[in-house]
Amino acid sequence: MGQAMSKLYPMLAHGFNEQECDAPAQVQARKLLNKLQAEGLYG
Numbered sequence: 001m002g003q004a005m006s007k008l009y010p011m012l013a014h015g016f017n018e019q020e021c022d023a024p025a026q027v028q029a030r031k032l033l034n035k036l037q038a039e040g041l042y043g
Contacts, residue, residue: 001036001041001042002041002042005036005042012029
């Protein structure tokens with residue numbers, strides 16, 4: 001899972017270059033990341 005996320009994260013970061021337009025997506029991505037970390041699947 002860590003390997004998959006290490007490949008996914010740069011794509012997510014690239015897609016969030018325009019902060020104000022992507023705020024809802026950033027919130028959703030943060031929730032997903034927090035959930036994965038809480039379950040011990042990432043980080």
